[in-house]
Amino acid sequence: MKIRFGKYELENPVALAPMEDVTDLGFRLICKEFGADIVYTEFISSEGLIRSARKSTQKLVISDKERPVGIQIFGGDPAVMAEAAKMAEEAGPDLIDINAGCWVPKVAQRGAGAGLLKDLGQMRAIIHAVKSAVSVPVTLKTRLGWDSNSITITEVAKICADEGLSALTIHARTRAQHHDGDADWDWIRRVKETAQLPIIGNGDIRTGQDALDMFRQTNCDGVMVARGAITNPWIFKEIKSLMRDGTLPSTLDLQERADTCLRHLEMEIELKGEKRALMEFRKYYHGYFHSIRNGSALRSTLVRLETLDGVREAIREFVDSSSSQVTAAAKTLTDA
Template sequence: MKIANIDLGPRPVLLAPMEDVTDIGFRLLCKRFGASMVYTEFVSAEALVRSVKATERKLAISDDERPVGIQIYGRSVDAMVEAARIVEQARPDLIDLNFGCPVKKVAGKGAGAGMLQNIPLMLEITREVVKAVSLPVTVKTRLGWDASHIIIPELAEQLQDCGISALTIHGRTRAQMYTGEADWGPIADVRRNPRIKIPIIGNGDITTPEQARRAFELYGVDAVMVGRATFGRPWIFKEIRDCLDLGPGAPPPLTNDEKIDVLLEQLRINVERIDEYRGILHTRRHLAATPVFKGIADFRPTRIAMLRAETTAGLTAIIEQARQMLARRDNTQAPQ
């Protein structure tokens, strides 16, 4: 599958852009484990135009993670166009427009999924950004504002006509936020539309390799995008790729020891590439969500200590303590 001239191979699996999650360390690990494409945290167009340093730092990318996209959001044509031009100087492989974020601080101000209530402005922004930059421009959005306004079949055609190179559809409305189940039926309808020529990327509730495989087989999407299921679990891309490419002949999954080594490496990369304080903050979010430590008896005090650690050495020691607890649990559960 190709997005413009970017060849992502057959049945690509993409890492979704997520605030405070898809920092450079995490992206590099996801890429190593088989992510076909990764995205930065989403970037506020208005903050970028105002040269807010914390926002500008999000533009830092590495050649080792390519292909990589930078996603921007905003509610002004001028700000989005100027931000896209700034982003282009960071040399990503593509620019993605966020018309799907449902959180109140974004959608409530008319940006992100808030654009689903102002389609003319969404289309104007898209057209003007496409004209302003030489990079491929893609869009991520939702089915509609609420269940009474499932507009994605018509919206997909309108966005394609604006010149975008691919469209990612999250199978929920803005009103749903992240509740309920993602509905892939409308995504499949868009993919089956003979007028749609651009790649359609499905997103929503891909939490296992089998779900990714079914998304390709049942809904015919060109690619799938994985979001929340990656938290503390960058190796999910290996699990999905093995399922898609090798099936029953796939090698065994990573051991718990190997997974903990990955989490420690993520900590190291984040501290080296950001700084100790923020690197630890970014890593703690993944440690809080990782499935590796689930099922360990009396783990709550260790988890709390993990989330309060303020130094690399201290956090590393707590993770190693958790490794020992996990080993004792596994030895106890092993058949005699």
């Protein structure tokens, strides 16, 4: 089944998941460059939006370069969610996504996020209120159920289809599992068999092959990657290449990783200013510089640096010394 978001018609799309403090504009643009077909903002509090809290409204910033892009909102009150959805719509997204999956107690225990899995009537009321408030497509992202004794995902899929949502994303774990244990993809397959709306599968895609396996095993209409994109932002390149012709592209070499990392950091600085961007960027260094010789030493240096020039210099020195080591090793081999 194709997924339609306004003028976008997507066949087997690969999405970057919404992730708090991770999927800001800079990171979304990098994942888009690597081939992500849909990207989402991190979740935004509906209460924060209607109070015009700066922390919430800042997260509404999107760019034409990342389309189609979804803005995700969360909350437990239908009227507040409707109001927040209208504000989100003004930012110009291609869709609005309702978060019905966040397990964190301060969200779920207040009846928002995964808390909605405990009260499907309230979930329907929220979907209805949001859908009626905006004219852009609306989607929902949720989990299998509150816990293993209350798997409600089939009912949720029915509610979403009845209310005219454009897609349902299933993170194949329960609220009780948080991020522990394995995602149970078989539930995605079972829901997909009867669902009357497109299903995006999510949970435990760490490699290109995982994405292919999820498509094949569940027959889902799209897949979504979260943690796998933090540890490997070019996972989208791998997935798209495998889907296209079954080949894996060569992994990024050190120079390409360094260039991408610096481009990403420069975007973040443009958005947030140098000081804040450098603090918040620390979580991304691992993704760019893991699985390489002396990568951990470079990362420990980078997280302590407080200027862009310092980061540029440290990365340049690292790349230069790594390539001189490679050249020396090649010379030793030739001489031998």
